Structures are given as C-alpha cells and as structure tokens.
Amino acid sequence: MAVEPAIEVTQIALTLKEQLPILQIVVPFVAAPLIVFFGSRSLTWPITFAASAISLWISVALLLQVADGGFISYQIGGWAPPLGIEYRVDAANAYLLVLISAISTVILPYARKSVASEVARRHHTLFYACYLLCFTGLMGVVITGDAFNIFVFVEISSLSTYALIAAGAGRDKRALTAAYDYLIMGTIGATFFVIGIGFLYMATGTLNLADIAERIAEHGGNRTIHAAFAFIIVGMGLKAAIYPMHLWLPAAYTYAPSAVSAFLAATATKAAIYVILRFVFSVFQPDFAFQSLALEFILMPLAVLAMFAASFIAVFQSDLKRMLAYSSVAQIGYMVLGITLLTQTGVTATIVHLFNHGITKAALFMGAGALALRAGSSFYDRIQGMGRTMPLTSAAIVIAGLSLIGVPGTAGFISKFVLVEAALDKGWWLVALLVVFSSLLAVVYVWRVFETLYLNAPAAGTIRQEAPLSMLIPLWIMALATIYFGFDTQLTLGAARTAAEGLLAGTTGMLK
Amino acid sequence: MSWEFIVGHLPYWLFITLMMTGLYIVVAKGNYVKKIVGLNIFQTSVFMLYISIGKITGGTAPIFPLDLEVDPETVYSNPLPHVLILTAIVVGIATTALGLALIVRIREEYGSIEEDVILDIEYRLTQHENAVHGDAMGGRA
Amino acid sequence: MMQHHLILRVVVKILAPAIILFGLYVQFHGDYSPGGGFQAGVIIAAAFIIYGIVFGLKQAQQVLPGWVVHKLIALGVLIYAGTGIYSMMAGYTFLDYDGLSPAYPTGGQHNGILLVEFGVGVTVTGAMVTIYYAFAGRPPRISDEEW
Numbered sequence: 001m002a003v004e005p006a007i008e009v010t011q012i013a014l015t016l017k018e019q020l021p022i023l024q025i026v027v028p029f030v031a032a033p034l035i036v037f038f039g040s041r042s043l044t045w046p047i048t049f050a051a052s053a054i055s056l057w058i059s060v061a062l063l064l065q066v067a068d069g070g071f072i073s074y075q076i077g078g079w080a081p082p083l084g085i086e087y088r089v090d091a092a093n094a095y096l097l098v099l100i101s102a103i104s105t106v107i108l109p110y111a112r113k114s115v116a117s118e119v120a121r122r123h124h125t126l127f128y129a130c131y132l133l134c135f136t137g138l139m140g141v142v143i144t145g146d147a148f149n150i151f152v153f154v155e156i157s158s159l160s161t162y163a164l165i166a167a168g169a170g171r172d173k174r175a176l177t178a179a180y181d182y183l184i185m186g187t188i189g190a191t192f193f194v195i196g197i198g199f200l201y202m203a204t205g206t207l208n209l210a211d212i213a214e215r216i217a218e219h220g221g222n223r224t225i226h227a228a229f230a231f232i233i234v235g236m237g238l239k240a241a242i243y244p245m246h247l248w249l250p251a252a253y254t255y256a257p258s259a260v261s262a263f264l265a266a267t268a269t270k271a272a273i274y275v276i277l278r279f280v281f282s283v284f285q286p287d288f289a290f291q292s293l294a295l296e297f298i299l300m301p302l303a304v305l306a307m308f309a310a311s312f313i314a315v316f317q318s319d320l321k322r323m324l325a326y327s328s329v330a331q332i333g334y335m336v337l338g339i340t341l342l343t344q345t346g347v348t349a350t351i352v353h354l355f356n357h358g359i360t361k362a363a364l365f366m367g368a369g370a371l372a373l374r375a376g377s378s379f380y381d382r383i384q385g386m387g388r389t390m391p392l393t394s395a396a397i398v399i400a401g402l403s404l405i406g407v408p409g410t411a412g413f414i415s416k417f418v419l420v421e422a423a424l425d426k427g428w429w430l431v432a433l434l435v436v437f438s439s440l441l442a443v444v445y446v447w448r449v450f451e452t453l454y455l456n457a458p459a460a461g462t463i464r465q466e467a468p469l470s471m472l473i474p475l476w477i478m479a480l481a482t483i484y485f486g487f488d489t490q491l492t493l494g495a496a497r498t499a500a501e502g503l504l505a506g507t508t509g510m511l512k
Numbered sequence: 513m514s515w516e517f518i519v520g521h522l523p524y525w526l527f528i529t530l531m532m533t534g535l536y537i538v539v540a541k542g543n544y545v546k547k548i549v550g551l552n553i554f555q556t557s558v559f560m561l562y563i564s565i566g567k568i569t570g571g572t573a574p575i576f577p578l579d580l581e582v583d584p585e586t587v588y589s590n591p592l593p594h595v596l597i598l599t600a601i602v603v604g605i606a607t608t609a610l611g612l613a614l615i616v617r618i619r620e621e622y623g624s625i626e627e628d629v630i631l632d633i634e635y636r637l638t639q640h641e642n643a644v645h646g647d648a649m650g651g652r653a
Numbered sequence: 654m655m656q657h658h659l660i661l662r663v664v665v666k667i668l669a670p671a672i673i674l675f676g677l678y679v680q681f682h683g684d685y686s687p688g689g690g691f692q693a694g695v696i697i698a699a700a701f702i703i704y705g706i707v708f709g710l711k712q713a714q715q716v717l718p719g720w721v722v723h724k725l726i727a728l729g730v731l732i733y734a735g736t737g738i739y740s741m742m743a744g745y746t747f748l749d750y751d752g753l754s755p756a757y758p759t760g761g762q763h764n765g766i767l768l769v770e771f772g773v774g775v776t777v778t779g780a781m782v783t784i785y786y787a788f789a790g791r792p793p794r795i796s797d798e799e800w
Binding site for chain 2: 148151152155159162163166169173174176177179180183184187188190191194195198201202207318319377379380381382
Binding site: 013014019022026029030032033034035036037039074075076077078 | 720723724726727728730731734737738741743744745746747748749750751
C-alpha cells in the first residue's frame with residue numbers, strides 16, 4: 001500500500017473539561033473490567049468507590065457548566081450528529097447524573113459491610129463489577145442523546161441488575177424467581193422500547209433525539225409516530241414500574257441484597273422516568289391530541305390508582321423491605337402524575353420528586369438493611385423494639401419516613417407541595433385533593449414502622465447492638481439530606497425549574 | 513385492503529405474527545425454559561422489523577467495492593438497521609444466557625422449572641412466614 | 654469412556670485448529686471484508702466448545718482454564734476502552750481513530766478498527782466460552798427418565 005503523505009494536524013486538542021461527558025461513562029465502565037481483571041478482593045471495593053466518587057465529581061462539574069440553561073454536546077468518535085452518537089448534557093440530565101452518582105457514592109461505603117454479610121465472599125468481585133456496570137448503564141441512559149444508545153444502556157443496566165438481584169439468593173431463594181420475573185418483564189419492556197425506536201427511525205430516518213424532535217416538529221405526527229409513542233411509553237413504563245406494570249418490583253426489591261435495593265429504589269426507576277420525560281416533552285411535543293389524550297386519560301388515572309392501591313397494599317405488609325417496595329410504586333405514581341399534568345410546574349414537581357424520593361428511599365432501604373443486619377431479617381416482628389437497641393438507625397428511618405409522608409420541613413414536602421400546586425394551577429383540584437389523601441395512607445404505613453420500632457419490646461434472639469459506623473454514616477448523610485433539602489430548596493427546586501423549562505421550551509438544544 | 517397492500521407488507525405481517533407468537537408463549541407457558549424461548553421469538557420479531565426497514569427496493573449489500581470505485585448508479589440497502597440489530601442480537605444472547613443461568617439456579621433450589629410448582633412452593637413459604645412473622649402484626653395483604 | 658466416537662475425536666482434533674485459524678482470518682480481515690470481532694469471537698469460541706463437547710469439560714479447561722477466560726472477558730473490554738482512552742489522551746474525542754496517528758488519519762482509522770475489533774473478539778470469545786463452562790460445569794441433576 002502506498003504511504004500517503006502526512007497531513008498538517010489542525011485538530012485542536014480537547015481539554016479534560018471538554019472530555020467530561022464521556023469520562024462520566026468511561027470511568028465506571030473501565031473500572032468494572034479492571035476489577036475482574038485484577039480479581040483481587042482487597043482492591044475491589046476501593047476501585048468501585050473511586051470510580052463512583054470520580055463520577056460524582058464529574059457530574060457536579062457538568063451540572064455547574066449547564067446550570068444556566070445551556071447544553072454540552074459530545075461527539076463520540078468524532079462523528080458529528082445526527083450520524084454519530086452524541087452525548088448531550090443539559091440541566092435535566094445533569095441533575096439526574098448528580099442524583100445517581102451521589103446516591104451511588106453514599107451507598108457504597110454502606111454496601112461494604114452490608115454486602116459482606118449478605119453475599120458470599122467469592123462473588124464479591126463479580127458483584128461489584130455488576131454494580132459498576134449497572135451504574136454505568138443508568139448514567140448512560142441519562143446522558144446519551146441517541147435513541148438506540150438509550151436502549152443499549154438500558155440493557156446494560158438491566159442485565160447487571162438481574163444478576164445483582166439474584167445475588168440475594170444466598171439469604172432467600174426467592175431472589176432467583178424475583179430476578180427471573182424481572183428479566184422476563186424487563187426484556188419485554190426493553191423490546192417494546194426498541195420497537196418504538198424502530199418506528200421512530202422508520203418515520204424520521206434518524207436516531208439522534210434532537211434530530212427526531214426537529215423532524216417531528218416539522219412534519220407533525222402520523223400513525224407511525226403515534227405507534228412509536230405508545231410502544232416507548234409502555235416499554236419504559238415497564239422499566240419505571242408505572243402502576244399496572246409494577247409486578248416485578250416488590251419481589252425484586254424485597255429479596256435483593258439491601259445495598260442493591262437501596263441503589264435500585266433510588267436510581268433505576270428514576271432513570272426510566274427521565275427517559276419518559278425526555279421522550280414526552282422533548283422528542284414528541286405533547287401538543288398532538290393523541291399524546292395528550294393518552295397521558296391524560298390513561299396515565300393520569302393509573303398514576304392516581306398507583307398512589308392509592310400501592311399505598312394501601314403497603315399498609316398491610318409485615319416486612320419492612322416489601323412495604324418500602326410497594327411505597328415506591330406509589331411514589332412513582334406521583335412522578336407520573338406530574339408528567340401527565342403537561343405543565344411546567346407539573347414537570348418541575350416530577351423532577352424534584354425524582355430527587356427527593358431518591359434520597360428518601362435510599363435512606364429507608366439503607367435503614368432496613370442495617371436493621372436486617374442485626375435482626376436477621378426485616379420482618380416487623382423481628383425488628384420491633386429496635387428503637388431502643390439501635391436508636392441511631394431507627395431515628396434515621398423515622399426522619400426519612402417523615403419525608404416519605406411529606407411532613408413540612410422534609411424533602412418529601414417540597415415535591416408534594418409543588419405537585420399539589422401544579423394540579424391546582426391546572427384546575428384539577430380533585431387530583432390535588434387525592435394527592436393529599438393518599439399521603440394519609442403514607443402516614444399509616446410509616447406509623448406502623450414507628451410503632452414497631454419504638455412501642456414494642458425487642459424480639460428475642462436479635463443482636464442488640466447499633467449498626468456499624470460505616471453503615472450509620474451513609475444512612476445519616478441521606479437522612480440529613482432529606483431535612484436539608486426540605487429547607488434549602490434552591491439547589492433542588494431551582495435546578496428542577498431550569499430542567500423543566502428546558503424540557504418544555506426546547507431550549508435544551510432539542511429544537512433550534 | 514388490497515392484495516398488493518398485503519403482499520407488499522409481508523415482512524410486517526410476519527413481524528406481527530412472530531411478535532404475538534412470542535408474547536403468547538411468554539404469557540401462556542408455565543415452563544421457564546419455554547418462556548425464554550418465547551422471549552427469543554419475540555426479540556427475533558424485532559430484528560425482522562428493523563431489517564425490513566433497511567431494505568431498499570433494488571438495493572444490494574452495502575459493501576465498498578475492492579477497487580474503491582463506487583458506481584453512483586448502484587442502489588445500496590441501508591446498513592444502519594443491520595448494525596443496530598447486531599447489537600440487539602448480542603443483547604438477546606446475553607439475556608438468554610442470563611435467563612438460562614437463572615433457570616439452572618432455580619432448578620437447583622426449587623427442584624423444578626414449572627411455574628405452578630414454584631408458585632406453590634413460594635406460596636407455602638409465604639404462608640409459613642405469615643404464621644411466624646405475621647400474627648404479631650396482623651398478617652399481610 | 655473416551656474410547657467411543659473415534660471418528661468424532663479425530664475430526665475434532667483436525668478441525669479445532671482450522672476453526673481457530675478461520676476465526677483469526679475473520680477477525681483480522683474484518684476491516685476489509687464482512688467479518689469482525691463478534692463473528693470471529695464466536696467462531697474461535699466454537700472451536701473450544703466443540704473440543705469440550707467431544708473430549709469433556711476437564712480436557713477443555715486444561716487448554717483454556719476458567720480463570721483465564723474470566724480475564725479474557727475483562728481484557729477485551731479494556732482493549733476496547735483503552736483504544737478510546739488513548740485517542741482521548743491524544744486530544745481527540747473518545748474512539749476517534751484519527752487520534753491514533755494524527756499525521757496519517759487513514760492509517761489511524763485502520764489501526765483503530767483493528768484494535769477495537771480485537772478487543773471485541775477477545776471479549777466475545779471469553780464470554781461464549783464462559784457461558785459454555787458455566788452450563789457444562791453444573792452437575793447434572795436431571796435423571797434420564799425425566800426427559
């Protein structure tokens with residue numbers, strides 16, 4: 001082959017700052033095979049934690065860059081969009097990136113002890129590798145600006161999630177069937193999603209989200225695009241556990257190792273909700289009658305149903321982890337409700353609730369795991385009276401529980417307040433009333449936890465010792481965060497407003 | 513619906529048939545391995561959908577000729593859906609392998625891969641749990 | 654026990670190296686003609702799997718121990734990501750192959766594809782063989798009557 005003449009290199013070298021969007025994904029992604037490659041148990045946890053912490057730092061740096069409403073576009077492999085894959089960071093997904101990486105970074109110190117007690121030692125390296133892949137997948141779903149890439153990342157996170165849930169089999173064999181059920185439903189959901197992407201590609205000839213949005217805006221909807229919308233909502237609805245499609249969730253969260261439950265409850269469904277938000281508001285602009293009708297008459301009643309039915313079921317549980325899982329389904333109802341309002345305040349409520357519910361649930365599941373560490377399981381009759389033997393853990397659970405109800409002064413109050421405000425703005429006072437009433441159900445199930453922890457004598461045969469410090473500190477960080485974000489709403493509400501504004505107005509660069 | 517319409521959309525009819533077959537197997541069959549088979553058929557239907565999108569009437573395989581001279585007259589099929597589906601196939605393999613691995617473990621723990629048997633075992637486990645843990649707290653829903 | 658299937662054993666002994674060779678051809682000719690890491694990885698894995706099927710898992714694991722396969726999976730991903738990181742170090746975007754040799758972009762493209770596909774091939778080989786080992790390595794629990 002003839003040697004071609006050397007060309008003048010005109011490329012301006014990219015700085016580290018410009019590489020941040022891809023590093024966000026590459027750091028945890030490379031850490032996972034590194035763990036397997038070294039295969040050393042003593043290195044496993046430090047590598048995982050370092051990767052997660054670096055991710056957190058990167059995501060904060062990204063959020064600071066886009067906080068004023070701009071966006072960053074990163075072209076992978078130098079291929080310009082819409083041909084190449086583009087990572088696009090704007091206020092909405094930078095916010096989610098911070099949420100996911102922050103929760104992961106706080107949970108990891110907790111996970112060390114918790115996983116050691118719940119997962120067999122020889123599985124630890126692979127467990128943390130799966131954890132990192134799941135983390136990578138969730139971050140990727142949020143950061144990417146390419147429709148098919150979302151599917152790939154969804155599958156990366158889902159496949160590792162199935163394995164993580166099945167890791168709970170050492171304690172209870174039902175973790176296996178829970179993982180299997182999730183695998184079946186998750187795959188159906190992801191496949192529905194990919195069918196929707198196929199229809200979109202058919203109708204628009206492109207996979208870049210911004211490009212799709214532009215073409216839909218230009219040519220308006222047609223039947224193919226409506227079919228795509230339906231498939232994408234159902235597919236992601238399965239992943240997000242929107243009410244009638246939530247059946248995989250309770251078993252999966254109950255039998256997974258506690259650290260995994262905490263991580264998934266706080267992040268996995270949130271990423272799916274974000275995808276729904278992104279598609280509903282940025283890609284398909286919901287001014288088509290079809291979309292808004294579907295949201296208003298199908299998703300809205302389902303969301304309200306979720307708030308009541310799932311909360312009601314949660315009241316009658318006798319296992320703390322299962323109760324929290326059902327309460328998650330109910331909380332997802334609030335988020336979906338915010339989307340179906342189709343107003344800026346509604347979307348703000350959804351985004352704020354993503355964050356606030358994330359930290360609240362992470363705290364609660366970590367608390368449940370800490371109790372289970374000492375009591376053997378998280379059944380109410382095993383953990384009763386723990387308010388006396390494990391005062392710090394129990395107090396943190398109660399604080400997070402108050403946030404779950406939405407007591408003023410906690411993070412949960414802010415998001416419910418914005419949601420009620422959004423419903424009233426729209427004139428749906430009945431819906432606003434239902435939100436308040438469903439919170440009363442939350443009072444009942446949180447009261448049961450309180451009653452169990454403080455008003456009963458400790459069960460026989462439990463270890464009467466406070467949880468180890470490595471679990472208490474992350475737990476308290478989360479619990480204090482629920483209080484902090486109940487007062488300082490600048491960070492959460494402010495960022496959520498910018499994000500919602502961007503999603504709705506198309507200033508995120510989705511529309512030029 | 514004209515004859516041309518039906519024949520002209522043959523891949524789509526097949527896509528719908530395969531998709532429904534797969535979904536039906538996943539829902540109706542109680543055997544865990546059969547469910548995975550159904551899932552595979554379901555995913556295959558999507559491969560078909562994508563690949564039929566990529567077909568352009570009269571188009572040939574989009575491979576660069578060895579002499580590197582592209583005849584502007586030649587119509588090429590769209591390779592992008594094929595590439596996407598290559599990824600989806602790999603994902604499908606991973607899902608199948610993971611599903612089967614879970615089934616192996618389920619079989620080791622439960623001694624069966626039939627859904628009704630497993631549900632029965634789980635029901636009894638729950639009953640037992642309720643008897644042990646539930647009474648104090650008034651049972652579970 | 655291993656005295657059965659004489660023809661199979663001889664054929665496999667002859668075929669296995671040929672399969673691997675063909676796999677390497679598909680691997681390294683993949684940038685010019687149809688082929689590449691996925692296909693090559695599966696072909697190479699097929700050689701080990703057929704060897705394992707005929708000679709038994711133990712024999713196959715003497716050739717390719719389980720822990721090596723584990724490392725292979727990780728190594729392939731590291732090669733892939735390493736290529737991308739190298740181009741990032743050179744000041745280009747992730748996986749921009751021009752960054753591998755900025756003076757000769759075509760050559761960079763060429764090497765980049767080879768490297769990335771090599772990574773894919775290694776991982777796919779590892780993954781396929783691992784799947785086989787994982788399933789074949791389980792003690793059979795199903796009695797003959799149950800079929």
